[in-house]
Amino acid sequence: MIEIRERFDVPASPERVWSILSDPEAVVGCVPGASIVGREEDGTLDTSVAVKFGPTRVTFRAKALLDLDEAARTGTISAQGKDSIGGTRMRSTARFGVTPGPGGQGSHVAIDGTVEVQGRLASLIEGGASVVVKKMAGDFAERLAARCSVP
Amino acid sequence: MKVYEALANAFVKEGVTTIFGLMGNGNMYWWHTLDQRPDVAVHETRHEGTALTMAEGWARATGQPGICTVTQGPGLTQLGTSLTVAVRAKIPMVVFAGDTALSEHDSVQQLDQQKFVDATGAGFVPLWNAAGTDDAVRQAFYQARVESRPIVLNAPMDVQQQTYDGEGDEYAPSTTLLPGLQRVQPDPDRLRDALRVIAESRKPVVVAGLGAAKADSGEAVKKLADRIGALIATTLPMKGWLGDTEYHVGISGLYATKTAIELFAEADCVIGVGASLNHYTTEHGYIFPNARYVQIDLRPSIVMGNGKRADFYVQGDAKLSLEVIEQQLAQQGVSSTGYRTAEVRGMLAEYDPDPREFEIEAGTVDPRRAATILDDALPAEVGVIHGTGHCSGITNVFMKKTRALTWPINTFGCIGQAVPTAIGAAVALNGAPLAVMDGDAGTLMHISELDTAARLGIKLLIAVFNDEALGAEYQKFVSKGMETRASAIATPNLGKVAQALGCRGKLATTLDEVQAGVDEFLAGDGPMLLDIRVSRNVRSVAYSRLWFGEDV
Numbered sequence: 105m106i107e108i109r110e111r112f113d114v115p116a117s118p119e120r121v122w123s124i125l126s127d128p129e130a131v132v133g134c135v136p137g138a139s140i141v142g143r144e145e146d147g148t149l150d151t152s153v154a155v156k157f158g159p160t161r162v163t164f165r166a167k168a169l170l171d172l173d174e175a176a177r178t179g180t181i182s183a184q185g186k187d188s189i190g191g192t193r194m195r196s197t198a199r200f201g202v203t204p205g206p207g208g209q210g211s212h213v214a215i216d217g218t219v220e221v222q223g224r225l226a227s228l229i230e231g232g233a234s235v236v237v238k239k240m241a242g243d244f245a246e247r248l249a250a251r252c253s254v255p
Numbered sequence: 256m257k258v259y260e261a262l263a264n265a266f267v268k269e270g271v272t273t274i275f276g277l278m279g280n281g282n283m284y285w286w287h288t289l290d291q292r293p294d295v296a297v298h299e300t301r302h303e304g305t306a307l308t309m310a311e312g313w314a315r316a317t318g319q320p321g322i323c324t325v326t327q328g329p330g331l332t333q334l335g336t337s338l339t340v341a342v343r344a345k346i347p348m349v350v351f352a353g354d355t356a357l358s359e360h361d362s363v364q365q366l367d368q369q370k371f372v373d374a375t376g377a378g379f380v381p382l383w384n385a386a387g388t389d390d391a392v393r394q395a396f397y398q399a400r401v402e403s404r405p406i407v408l409n410a411p412m413d414v415q416q417q418t419y420d421g422e423g424d425e426y427a428p429s430t431t432l433l434p435g436l437q438r439v440q441p442d443p444d445r446l447r448d449a450l451r452v453i454a455e456s457r458k459p460v461v462v463a464g465l466g467a468a469k470a471d472s473g474e475a476v477k478k479l480a481d482r483i484g485a486l487i488a489t490t491l492p493m494k495g496w497l498g499d500t501e502y503h504v505g506i507s508g509l510y511a512t513k514t515a516i517e518l519f520a521e522a523d524c525v526i527g528v529g530a531s532l533n534h535y536t537t538e539h540g541y542i543f544p545n546a547r548y549v550q551i552d553l554r555p556s557i558v559m560g561n562g563k564r565a566d567f568y569v570q571g572d573a574k575l576s577l578e579v580i581e582q583q584l585a586q587q588g589v590s591s592t593g594y595r596t597a598e599v600r601g602m603l604a605e606y607d608p609d610p611r612e613f614e615i616e617a618g619t620v621d622p623r624r625a626a627t628i629l630d631d632a633l634p635a636e637v638g639v640i641h642g643t644g645h646c647s648g649i650t651n652v653f654m655k656k657t658r659a660l661t662w663p664i665n666t667f668g669c670i671g672q673a674v675p676t677a678i679g680a681a682v683a684l685n686g687a688p689l690a691v692m693d694g695d696a697g698t699l700m701h702i703s704e705l706d707t708a709a710r711l712g713i714k715l716l717i718a719v720f721n722d723e724a725l726g727a728e729y730q731k732f733v734s735k736g737m738e739t740r741a742s743a744i745a746t747p748n749l750g751k752v753a754q755a756l757g758c759r760g761k762l763a764t765t766l767d768e769v770q771a772g773v774d775e776f777l778a779g780d781g782p783m784l785l786d787i788r789v790s791r792n793v794r795s796v797a798y799s800r801l802w803f804g805e806d807v
Contacts, residue, residue, distance in 0.1 A: 158800030
């Protein structure tokens with residue numbers, strides 16, 4: 105089990121940050137290598153995520169569901185799926201929340217989550233997966249900040 | 256004649272000339288009989304496990320069954336790891352093992368020896384009485400040759416002392432029971448399907464395994480690869496095979512170069528030749544994400560490392576199958592550029608296996624540079640054996656020369672095997688120089704065998720990539736941000752240890768000293784250990800991928 109814990113400040117209002125985080129298309133757009141390939145009636149998204157473990161690229165197809173609490177500006181994204189070769193399953197949940205930034209300036213974003221990888225790939229990527237996931241979380245934060253700064 | 260004499264005679268009739276063992280009361284009389292013969296050399300080692308591994312190295316080098324002898328009970332149980340290694344490596348061997356007397360059940364050395372041997376996967380042939388002597392030896396050698404694994408011939412001490420009714424001249428060796436090599440023709444229907452996929456392929460890769468060399472299919476591999484524009488890769492055990500061929504990309508698997516992995520991602524067809532395409536070779540299938548598999552092998556069926564069978568499986572001799580495929584493609588006028596473009600040739604030529612820079616601690620060298628110096632200084636006719644451990648991820652990648660002999664020793668994932676394997680191989684090479692690359696823990700595990708190496712007078716270079724640590728575990732601790740102390744163990748100057756045990760020995764803390772050490776080895780005679788102090792900061796490409804997720 106890989107844990108995600110990201111804390112970062114964004115130079116944009118909480119309303120602006122929340123408008124991105126509550127938009128599935130925008131959230132997926134902030135995940136490197138991810139895209140939405142379909143949408144089901146209950147709101148579940150079919151997503152595709154390409155991840156590079158070392159030089160080896162693996163593409164996951166995952167169903168993702170976004171559960172939002174508008175009033176509290178918190179949400180949960182849960183995703184589960186398998187890779188295109190079919191030997192590996194992944195399951196991930198992440199809670200996120202937006203609060204006013206330090207001194208009332210901008211916003212503060214907190215993300216806490218877990219990623220589980222099971223199956224053939226697990227032994228191949230060993231400890232490296234946690235490094236890859238942490239880097240993805242960092243990239244996500246950067247992309248989110250960049251996106252929020254565009255009015 | 257006593258049974259032990261008849262047993263010894265039967266071993267000679269089987270063609271045995273070289274034996275490695277450790278003497279005890281369960282094998283001493285048999286040993287003594289063989290030692291009287293001018294055409295048999297029995298080499299005394301300092302541990303039973305290393306005796307078996309030396310015999311394994313000898314067998315790998317000669318293609319003949321390797322012979323090891325141990326005494327009963329504790330003599331046999333010392334074989335645990337080595338015997339398992341030889342089973343996994345599929346090496347034909349016969350182990351002459353003493354056993355306590357059948358009539359004596361309360362001996363301190365008593366053990367149910369078959370149970371122990373069964374657990375390793377080796378075969379077991381018991382000798383129950385004098386009348387069964389010839390049959391038991393023949394059976395052991397027959398099984399070793401046919402099943403290509405070690406067989407333990409179990410000889411209780413009291414049976415060995417019984418009277419054998421015969422002169423020994425009527426013994427018919429196991430080779431008289433063998434029908435001789437046959438080349439298995441592939442099924443034409445299967446070939447047709449495979450042919451179609453290969454003809455359609457725009458980006459084919461041929462992956463050759465041990466079976467490809469066994470079938471002597473090197474020229475056939477090259478010819479087919481030329482026709483369809485394929486890249487050639489090998490499994491790890493076949494490292495260096497056809498290495499001088501253009502568009503050869505080295506090993507497929509974790510030790511693959513980054514360039515190879517990028518090219519493999521485009522492959523639409525993988526042709527496995529005498530290779531099981533296990534999860535190491537295919538990275539569970541992930542290294543070839545877009546390929547269909549054609550597999551040519553002698554076994555009736557194989558489940559590959561991705562958990563599936565090949566899309567097109569051809570059971571048959573590798574050389575014959577490849578030749579037929581190539582001829583039929585030629586008849587159909589199929590010829591493809593495939594991967595063979597100037598761009599790919601450029602990528603392969605410019606490739607740097609590891610461009611990263613690391614801070615090198617004082618008193619140590621960059622192990623990558625040391626491996627390159629060794630590779631350059633040791634001529635192609637000097638074989639190189641690679642051990643197991645963090646260092647093997649460096650020596651296997653940086654020693655690229657195509658050599659008379661290249662053996663990565665990694666069949667059971669254990670340390671300590673490479674040096675005894677090399678000693679046995681050096682005996683088989685009969686004076687030709689040989690080198691082994693191993694870590695400090697792996698070398699120290701059986702350092703006492705330097706005494707055996709010195710007595711044998713073999714020309715063996717033992718290059719120790721000494722990071723004064725259990726390197727693999729050290730790097731894993733680092734990756735998890737954990738304290739590394741438990742994995743870091745100081746060593747003495749191993750050059751001096753080697754000298755004390757009768758070998759030449761040198762310590763190298765600079766690259767110039769590495770160069771001087773190899774030069775000294777080549778210029779002189781007898782075994783030599785070169786203790787190369789290497790930086791712990793230089794992490795192998797394999798570990799960087801596995802534990803640090805690095806895209807290198």
